[in-house]
Amino acid sequence: MPGESNAVAGVLHERQRPVLLRFVTSSLVVAEMEARKIKHASSELWIRAIQPALWLLVFGSALAGVRDIAPSQFSYMAFITPGILSQSVLFIAIFYGVTLVWERDLGLLNKLLATPAPRPSIVVGKALAASIRGVFQGLLVLALSIAIGTGISVNLLYILGVFGVVILLAMCFSSLSMVIASLARTRDRMMGLSQVIIFPLFFASNAIYPTQIMPEWLQLVAKANPLSYGVQAVRSLLLTQNFTMLPTDLAVLAGYTLGLLSLASLVLRRIAS
Amino acid sequence: MAELTTGQGVAPSPPALKSAVRVEGLTKVYPNGLRAVDSVSFDVKEGEVFGLLGPNGAGKTTVIKSILTLTSPTSGRIFIRSVDALANQAAVRQVMGYVPQEVSVDGDLTAYENLLIFSKLYYVDRAERGTRIREALRYMGLDERSDDLVKTFSGGMMRRLEIAQALVNRPSVLFLDEPSIGLDPAARLEVWRHVRKLNEELRTTIFLTTHDMLEADRLCHRIAIMNAGKIVVSGSPDELKAGVGRELVSVRMGGGGPGGLESGPVVLPPGFEFMKQDDGPGPGRGAGGREDVILVGGRAEEGVPQIVRAYEAARVDVSSISVSRPTLDDVFLKYTATRIGEAEEFRQAKSARRSFRKHAR
Ligand SMILES: Nc1ncnc2c1ncn2[C@@H]1O[C@H](COP(=O)(O)OP(=O)(O)O)[C@@H](O)[C@H]1O
Numbered sequence: 001m002p003g004e005s006n007a008v009a010g011v012l013h014e015r016q017r018p019v020l021l022r023f024v025t026s027s028l029v030v031a032e033m034e035a036r037k038i039k040h041a042s043s044e045l046w047i048r049a050i051q052p053a054l055w056l057l058v059f060g061s062a063l064a065g066v067r068d069i070a071p072s073q074f075s076y077m078a079f080i081t082p083g084i085l086s087q088s089v090l091f092i093a094i095f096y097g098v099t100l101v102w103e104r105d106l107g108l109l110n111k112l113l114a115t116p117a118p119r120p121s122i123v124v125g126k127a128l129a130a131s132i133r134g135v136f137q138g139l140l141v142l143a144l145s146i147a148i149g150t151g152i153s154v155n156l157l158y159i160l161g162v163f164g165v166v167i168l169l170a171m172c173f174s175s176l177s178m179v180i181a182s183l184a185r186t187r188d189r190m191m192g193l194s195q196v197i198i199f200p201l202f203f204a205s206n207a208i209y210p211t212q213i214m215p216e217w218l219q220l221v222a223k224a225n226p227l228s229y230g231v232q233a234v235r236s237l238l239l240t241q242n243f244t245m246l247p248t249d250l251a252v253l254a255g256y257t258l259g260l261l262s263l264a265s266l267v268l269r270r271i272a273s
Numbered sequence: 274m275a276e277l278t279t280g281q282g283v284a285p286s287p288p289a290l291k292s293a294v295r296v297e298g299l300t301k302v303y304p305n306g307l308r309a310v311d312s313v314s315f316d317v318k319e320g321e322v323f324g325l326l327g328p329n330g331a332g333k334t335t336v337i338k339s340i341l342t343l344t345s346p347t348s349g350r351i352f353i354r355s356v357d358a359l360a361n362q363a364a365v366r367q368v369m370g371y372v373p374q375e376v377s378v379d380g381d382l383t384a385y386e387n388l389l390i391f392s393k394l395y396y397v398d399r400a401e402r403g404t405r406i407r408e409a410l411r412y413m414g415l416d417e418r419s420d421d422l423v424k425t426f427s428g429g430m431m432r433r434l435e436i437a438q439a440l441v442n443r444p445s446v447l448f449l450d451e452p453s454i455g456l457d458p459a460a461r462l463e464v465w466r467h468v469r470k471l472n473e474e475l476r477t478t479i480f481l482t483t484h485d486m487l488e489a490d491r492l493c494h495r496i497a498i499m500n501a502g503k504i505v506v507s508g509s510p511d512e513l514k515a516g517v518g519r520e521l522v523s524v525r526m527g528g529g530g531p532g533g534l535e536s537g538p539v540v541l542p543p544g545f546e547f548m549k550q551d552d553g554p555g556p557g558r559g560a561g562g563r564e565d566v567i568l569v570g571g572r573a574e575e576g577v578p579q580i581v582r583a584y585e586a587a588r589v590d591v592s593s594i595s596v597s598r599p600t601l602d603d604v605f606l607k608y609t610a611t612r613i614g615e616a617e618e619f620r621q622a623k624s625a626r627r628s629f630r631k632h633a634r
């Protein structure tokens with residue numbers, strides 16, 4: 001129990017764990033916190049999978065008949081599987097900022113910030129937490145797509161690659177959401193802003209149609225949109241198996257993710273106060 | 274800031290006099306220009322329960338957040354056991370425990386898990402974690418609910434769990450921001466009992482803020498009263514109350530003097546003074562007879578024998594005597610010319626806690 005510990009002076013002189021080790025441990029612990037919460041409320045995972053399933057089944061079926069919307073060598077359902085998969089990750093991740101504001105309103109965020117954990121590890125931990133949910137979404141969308149026979153390729157190695165992309169996407173958009181949270185600052189405004197940002201991100205991308213059908217200015221937006229790179233990477237893994245663009249796609253996505261993670265770490269204290 | 278030194282019959286501060294938390298000239302101006310904390314200085318000694326008492330908006334939470342490195346002060350210095358906190362943020366966070374004013378346990382985790390996560394974030398050795406967590410839970414009387422989801426807990430249990438959570442790293446100073454805010458009276462007493470036990474048995478230094486005078490009076494060895502960002506006065510509760518002014522003795526008198534003797538005028542010894550002297554039964558007075566109210570120079574209890582003798586000498590029959598003392602509210606009144614309006618904030622916090630539990634369910 002507390003008391004006679006030789007306090008700060010001791011801690012200062014004690015051989016401290018290397019910063020990098022503390023950073024990694026703390027990030028994983030913050031993610032573990034989320035994993036444990038999911039374990040206690042696993043039904044929520046299934047409920048959240050309904051939306052992407054509907055997109056694939058209803059939207060996909062509805063537009064499957066429209067000619068020339070997708071490259072002819074694939075069915076439209078196969079074409080949008082990577083899009084719906086990425087979209088479902090986007091939808092999950094973008095609400096992490098809302099959670100953060102909610103935890104701020106309670107005392108949870110401050111309590112996390114008052115631990116010796118390096119502050120960026122809290123952001124990275126939350127982003128990893130979003131990845132856990134993202135991976136689950138990805139699994140369900142893939143399973144559904146395979147089950148209804150869209151014709152995506154089922155290669156274990158490539159599917160592992162897809163989950164790598166899913167993790168990047170989830171970290172990217174959850175940190176974007178945390179940055180937005182620092183601007184919104186209240187729960188209501190945060191909810192509003194998340195809704196506002198989610199649709200341009202989704203529709204101004206190559207998720208459900210090729211960007212060539214867009215007007216030029218929108219193509220530029222889609223080109224700047226990190227979601228497009230994620231979708232493109234997943235598409236190359238699941239459909240074309242043409243990997244010439246994959247390194248670029250991954251590099252751009254990783255760049256966005258790293259930039260947004262750093263930005264979120266910088267503004268985290270702004271959310272807290 | 275006044276430092277009171279009238280040292281009669283004061284509850285003794287613990288003997289250890291090493292400084293646990295020293296704050297010098299702390300000032301925090303928020304970006305919107307509000308000067309929430311204004312040149313605040315104090316020194317919390319090891320083993321002490323130190324309270325920051327003040328109304329809603331006085332700046333108490335801002336002081337706590339500055340010490341815990343959750344917000345950067347505009348100016349001023351902070352030392353934790355003489356280590357500069359601003360220059361060694363992660364290291365000082367390692368030795369402090371914090372229970373925020375708001376709910377800070379996760380309703381979707383079990384009690385055990387809440388403590389487990391924090392023990393890991395404080396880098397408690399794997400081998401020790403289990404023991405420390407179980408000990409902390411037992412100490413706060415929660416060992417039987419260890420594996421229950423926290424959203425099923427009552428407000429008082431959540432508060433005790435929050436304290437248990439802050440104990441897993443064996444902090445050398447524990448910070449409690451409004452420890453009993455929003456709790457019902459029974460839960461409040463229970464939290465007080467645990468806080469006192471922590472301090473008495475484990476010698477944990479405790480820094481708490483409160484807007485509740487009774488809480489400050491019951492728990493704290495020393496208090497600093499804060500208003501509008503400034504500390505207006507500090508001292509032990511007894512010193513502060515003694516500083517308000519004289520204490521009061523009310524004397525109820527029976528019928529006539531004993532044995533039918535004529536009673537004479539009561540002559541008070543020096544240092545005593547009638548505030549109100551009753552001449553006979555009058556309108557609006559109960560059957561209890563006449564009542565005098567006497568202002569006493571020192572402590573009222575010590576004046577009682579002399580008062581009784583004065584009444585006996587005057588052959589006035591005394592039926593009962595009561596003593597009333599100033600409260601911390603009177604102290605606050607004296608230094609700020611207002612009373613601590615607490616009812617509203619109390620209700621708000623309580624409903625916030627309830628709505629958390631509702632949402633969490
Ligand atoms: N982040 C902030 N930005 C601007 N003003 C703030 C902020 N936090 C608190 N305040 C203001 O500072 C003052 C002191 O607040 P606080 O320290 O919470 O007081 P207390 O804990 O004593 O109720 C209040 O007027 C409050 O509105």
Ligand SMILES: [Mg+2]
Binds near residue numbers: 374
């Ligand atoms: Mg406060």
